[in-house]
Amino acid sequence: MFTEEERSYLGHNLAEALKFFDPERAASNPNQETALAWVIQDCNGPTTLSRARYAEDSLEEAIRQGVQQYVILGAGMDTFAFRRPDMLEQLQVFEVDHPATQAFKRSRLTELGWEHPAELHFVPVDFTKENLVAALKRSSYDPQKLSFFSWLGVTMYLTRNVVFATLQAIADIAPAGSTIIFDYYDTDAFNPDRSSKRMQKEQEIVRLVGEPMKEGIDPSTLAADLEGIGLLLYENLSPADIEERYFKGRTDGYHAFEHVHFAWAVVD
Numbered sequence: 469m470f471t472e473e474e475r476s477y478l479g480h481n482l483a484e485a486l487k488f489f490d491p492e493r494a495a496s497n498p499n500q501e502t503a504l505a506w507v508i509q510d511c512n513g514p515t516t517l518s519r520a521r522y523a524e525d526s527l528e529e530a531i532r533q534g535v536q537q538y539v540i541l542g543a544g545m546d547t548f549a550f551r552r553p554d555m556l557e558q559l560q561v562f563e564v565d566h567p568a569t570q571a572f573k574r575s576r577l578t579e580l581g582w583e584h585p586a587e588l589h590f591v592p593v594d595f596t597k598e599n600l601v602a603a604l605k606r607s608s609y610d611p612q613k614l615s616f617f618s619w620l621g622v623t624m625y626l627t628r629n630v631v632f633a634t635l636q637a638i639a640d641i642a643p644a645g646s647t648i649i650f651d652y653y654d655t656d657a658f659n660p661d662r663s664s665k666r667m668q669k670e671q672e673i674v675r676l677v678g679e680p681m682k683e684g685i686d687p688s689t690l691a692a693d694l695e696g697i698g699l700l701l702y703e704n705l706s707p708a709d710i711e712e713r714y715f716k717g718r719t720d721g722y723h724a725f726e727h728v729h730f731a732w733a734v735v736d
């Protein structure tokens with residue numbers, strides 16, 4: 469979705485960010501391409517890729533079980549509906565996102581001239597201001613149809629209350645057997661005495677750009693917390709599990725990040 473000019477501008481800026489993330493490596497004067505690769509590898513590349521892989525592999529399985537609606541919460545610049553036209557044959561896709569992000573994305577799609585698939589629906593919502601049930605009721609989402617929700621890279625930007633209210637909304641509006649996949653940071657990530665150096669830097673940088681991360685979730689109580697709102701925790705991957713599943717034996721320097729967990733829950 470970037471123009472070549474933007475891509476090169478972003479690449480340059482990200483390469484410069486190595487000075488912030490890893491001053492020692494930056495001091496060794498890598499060329500721009502090497503610095504950029506290091507920043508992506510240490511900053512967000514492995515997490516973004518593995519969470520998308522986790523969600524989309526689970527979605528393929530869910531479609532075989534009869535899922536007909538895919539709700540992408542906090543979709544950001546996710547291009548699923550454009551990348552996977554093969555899956556739209558049996559799927560309606562709902563991108564639910566903050567009104568400002570969604571407006572930006574929609575204008576970018578118009579500029580690019582990408583054809584808008586008839587199966588893609590946009591639902592603007594601010595999770596801190598409106599309940600997800602009310603937002604989905606404004607759309608063509610069908611509460612009778614088995615659904616699959618993903619919520620990637622978002623929970624850490626919200627308070628625990630908003631996260632659980634939104635999860636509860638999924639349990640309220642989706643039929644039993646529907647799925648929600650989300651990633652979350654553990655509570656240690658927000659404790660300066662326990663969080664990793666990388667995590668502290670990541671939180672510092674998003675705070676500086678005005679989008680602070682707020683709260684984590686305790687993986688040891690997640691099953692009970694979800695049960696209380698009508699969701700059954702089917703899988704709860706720790707950083708070690710994610711390393712084993714997606715990064716074991718790789719030689720490209722990509723690894724699971726500390727404090728990042730993936731959860732898969734089902735509406736009871």
Ligand SMILES: C[S@@+](CC[C@H](N)C(=O)[O-])C[C@H]1O[C@@H](n2cnc3c(N)ncnc32)[C@H](O)[C@@H]1O
Pocket residue numbers: 516541542543544545546564565566567569570593594595596619620621622625
């Ligand atoms: C880091 S991006 C994640 C994008 C994408 N899901 C991914 O996996 O890369 C965070 C997304 O959360 C959304 N978001 C953050 N706060 C929100 C809120 N209060 N209400 C709705 N969306 C929110 C942003 O608009 C953005 O699309």
